Amino acid sequence: MYQLTKNGVKLIEQNLFIPLDTSNRDWCAYLEWQKQGNTPTPADAPPSMAIDH
Numbered sequence: 001m002y003q004l005t006k007n008g009v010k011l012i013e014q015n016l017f018i019p020l021d022t023s024n025r026d027w028c029a030y031l032e033w034q035k036q037g038n039t040p041t042p043a044d045a046p047p048s049m050a051i052d053h
Helices: 026-033
Strands: 002-005 008-011 016-019
Touching: 008 026, 016 026
Parallel strands: none
Antiparallel strands: 002 008, 008 016
16 A cells, blocks of 8 residues: 655555645544554665676
8 A cells, every 4th residue: 555765655555645744634644544553565775886898
């Protein structure tokens, strides 16, 4: 349902970014969802900085 991001979470089904902001009702809904024992999907791994030679 939710995926962690750098500065908040993403509501996966709607591809909606929710900022870490306690006055944001969607952020509060996310916190309530977490309190119910749910776990968000981990953040995507950053792109690799490796250079192929």
